[in-house]
Amino acid sequence: VIWMTQSPSLLSASTGDRVTISCRMSQGISSYLAWYQQKPGKAPELLIYAASTLQSGVPSRFSGSGSGTDFTLTISCLQSEDFATYYCQQYYSFPQGFGGGTKVEIK
Amino acid sequence: EVQLVESGGVVVQPGGSLRLSCAASGFTFDDYAMHWVRQAPGKGLEWVSLISWDGGSTYYADSVKGRFTISRDNSKNSLYLQMNSLRAEDTALYYCAKDMGDIVVVPAANTHRTYGMDVWGQGTTVTVSS
Numbered sequence: 001v002i003w004m005t006q007s008p009s010l011l012s013a014s015t016g017d018r019v020t021i022s023c024r025m026s027q028g029i030s031s032y033l034a035w036y037q038q039k040p041g042k043a044p045e046l047l048i049y050a051a052s053t054l055q056s057g058v059p060s061r062f063s064g065s066g067s068g069t070d071f072t073l074t075i076s077c078l079q080s081e082d083f084a085t086y087y088c089q090q091y092y093s094f095p096q097g098f099g100g101g102t103k104v105e106i107k
Numbered sequence: 108e109v110q111l112v113e114s115g116g117v118v119v120q121p122g123g124s125l126r127l128s129c130a131a132s133g134f135t136f137d138d139y140a141m142h143w144v145r146q147a148p149g150k151g152l153e154w155v156s157l158i159s160w161d162g163g164s165t166y167y168a169d170s171v172k173g174r175f176t177i178s179r180d181n182s183k184n185s186l187y188l189q190m191n192s193l194r195a196e197d198t199a200l201y202y203c204a205k206d207m208g209d210i211v212v213v214p215a216a217n218t219h220r221t222y223g224m225d226v227w228g229q230g231t232t233v234t235v236s237s
Contacts, residue, residue: 043227049225093216096154
């Protein structure tokens, strides 16, 4: 089993801020990592896959980086619609798993 | 329009059984692996199970292994999750999700990977309570 540590669990920020979320694996997963955004009462939506590839239709202020065990999601200029919970997911091996989530709230 | 619609969620007693369904439309269903993911009230996402495009390979989270069975009927564009011996901790919103590909081998690591989940349904709620 691959253990995933996502941090922080809560992030308070203001519109226009640059924010970063970290996801660390207990073992290397190459670049087989995705990031999802979930808003209250809604299903998750794919933002980034293969660690750094932006899903079609996702704004370019979102970016992902990393490989191996350490990964980062960055939102370059936080917009009002970005206040949500974000999850990383490894799809390198079974059982697949999600990080614990990062709630981005208004400061 | 690409769409996944889950159904079958109800209130069930501990020890009971339930089958969830997921109807797919707008894409070639049998080209892709499919997942079930759940979310307990107020909690994060938990990966539950995956099935390959043809149903020939299935994988489960340790928390449901031996109790849940994933299956699919490609002629009906449908995904299923048979849930037996239900426990209170199985109470959750259950999502079906489409993978962006099928299972592939990672030779250097002797493991199997997929591609990430690009389409999600709105979920169906399972409550296990007496």
